Amino acid sequence: MPYNILLIVLSLSVVLLFVAILQLMREKRHNLYLIDSLKRERERNRSYIEDLDNLLALLTRFQELGMAHTKVDDLENFCKLIVDYSTELLNTKMGSLMLIKKATNELEIVAARGLSDDVVDHTHMNIGEGISGRVAQEGKPIFCENIERDVRFMRHSKEKYASNSFITVPLKVKQKVIGVLNVNSKKTGRKFNQRDMRMLSILGDQAAVAIENIQLYNDLKEMYLGTIQTLAQAIDEKDPYSKGHTKRVAEYAVQIAKKMNLPQKLVRNIEYAALIHDIGKIGIKDSVLNKPARLSDAEYETIKKHPRIGERILAPVEFLTNVAPLVLYHHEHYDGNGYMEGLKGEEIPVGARILNAADSYEAMTSNRPYSKGMSKEKAIEELKDKSGSQFDPAVINAFLDILEENDPSEDTDNGTTLNEAL
Numbered sequence: 001m002p003y004n005i006l007l008i009v010l011s012l013s014v015v016l017l018f019v020a021i022l023q024l025m026r027e028k029r030h031n032l033y034l035i036d037s038l039k040r041e042r043e044r045n046r047s048y049i050e051d052l053d054n055l056l057a058l059l060t061r062f063q064e065l066g067m068a069h070t071k072v073d074d075l076e077n078f079c080k081l082i083v084d085y086s087t088e089l090l091n092t093k094m095g096s097l098m099l100i101k102k103a104t105n106e107l108e109i110v111a112a113r114g115l116s117d118d119v120v121d122h123t124h125m126n127i128g129e130g131i132s133g134r135v136a137q138e139g140k141p142i143f144c145e146n147i148e149r150d151v152r153f154m155r156h157s158k159e160k161y162a163s164n165s166f167i168t169v170p171l172k173v174k175q176k177v178i179g180v181l182n183v184n185s186k187k188t189g190r191k192f193n194q195r196d197m198r199m200l201s202i203l204g205d206q207a208a209v210a211i212e213n214i215q216l217y218n219d220l221k222e223m224y225l226g227t228i229q230t231l232a233q234a235i236d237e238k239d240p241y242s243k244g245h246t247k248r249v250a251e252y253a254v255q256i257a258k259k260m261n262l263p264q265k266l267v268r269n270i271e272y273a274a275l276i277h278d279i280g281k282i283g284i285k286d287s288v289l290n291k292p293a294r295l296s297d298a299e300y301e302t303i304k305k306h307p308r309i310g311e312r313i314l315a316p317v318e319f320l321t322n323v324a325p326l327v328l329y330h331h332e333h334y335d336g337n338g339y340m341e342g343l344k345g346e347e348i349p350v351g352a353r354i355l356n357a358a359d360s361y362e363a364m365t366s367n368r369p370y371s372k373g374m375s376k377e378k379a380i381e382e383l384k385d386k387s388g389s390q391f392d393p394a395v396i397n398a399f400l401d402i403l404e405e406n407d408p409s410e411d412t413d414n415g416t417t418l419n420e421a422l
Contacts, residue, residue, distance in 0.1 A: 079111035252358035273326035280310030
């Protein structure tokens with residue numbers, strides 16, 4: 001083969017080899033890029049999956065809690081759970097939940113995390129005012145990645161928010177906005193994104209339904225309790241000598257319960273029971289209730305039925321399930337000589353033991369057509385004398401402390417004697 005031709009062939013081979021090497025290098029770089037892209041995508045998907053798993057777990061827990069809380073009235077505690085879940089989901093420690101107060105049509109913070117007590121206590125916002133007010137008015141979420149650069153909020157908002165990145169979503173039930181859920185980022189460099197807003201919106205939708213159910217339940221409860229209390233007051237009003245009796249008994253009972261450091265929920269049930277403890281008298285004839293003289297044995301047996309009648313009125317009402325026994329047993333004696341069932345000691349619910357003491361003291365110090373009420377000093381001696389027999393000693397000790405400090409109904413001057421106290 002001539003030398004020139006051989007040189008040309010060799011040159012072409014080198015060129016082709018070089019081209020092949022370049023191609024391999026490009027393919028390698030492309031493959032490396034693809035591998036990096038796949039790794040990034042895998043990490044991104046893993047993050048999405050983890051977020052979705054977290055959201056699913058939170059929603060599952062949230063639904064269970066929501067179903068449980070729709071039968072209680074602890075709205076504030078439930079809202080706190082919402083804020084805790086929201087901040088946990090979005091990996092931050094700053095958030096708040098605001099509800100529209102019906103009386104003023106203003107947004108108020110009912111639960112918060114990472115905010116000062118002063119901010120929580122004094123934040124009131126009109127619908128349409130500020131970012132939360134706008135979300136409440138328009139019913140659409142607002143997401144801000146950086147408040148310093150967002151033209152919507154550059155003028156005033158930085159003074160109101162402790163972080164640059166935030167999300168505010170409406171709490172809506174059937175297109176009706178009942179509040180807003182806010183989440184802020186305190187972490188340096190931590191910015192929320194559209195995915196965060198979608199997840200918070202899902203959580204907010206679930207929260208709104210649960211909150212609405214709790215509010216409806218509370219409204220129903222208050223309406224029913226108000227109706228029963230009105231009936232009890234009507235009974236009170238029928239007898240001018242017992243007017244204000246239930247109110248005074250409730251004042252005594254609540255103070256005793258608080259003095260004994262009973263749980264807040266039990267104190268509330270005791271208050272309910274005190275306000276309606278005589279509701280069963282609605283089933284007793286007026287001629288017996290308003291008799292201007294001592295009752296006969298038969299009449300006394302008749303009026304002793306009022307706790308049972310009251311319990312039958314209250315027991316079917318779910319939220320009064322724990323109140324009905326206090327009404328039923330508020331005439332039981334600590335030594336077992338009371339009625340309705342002759343319970344004794346710790347067998348008697350503590351709320352009923354408190355009602356017994358409060359009801360008896362109020363009756364002792366109140367005037368009746370056939371007898372003048374005792375003085376405070378003599379009534380206290382009666383309480384001491386009957387401690388351990390009619391009354392629980394622990395209840396009497398707490399009651400005596402209260403009466404020595406200040407009689408909450410000292411300005412009243414109506415009542416009867418201990419043996420005639422019903």
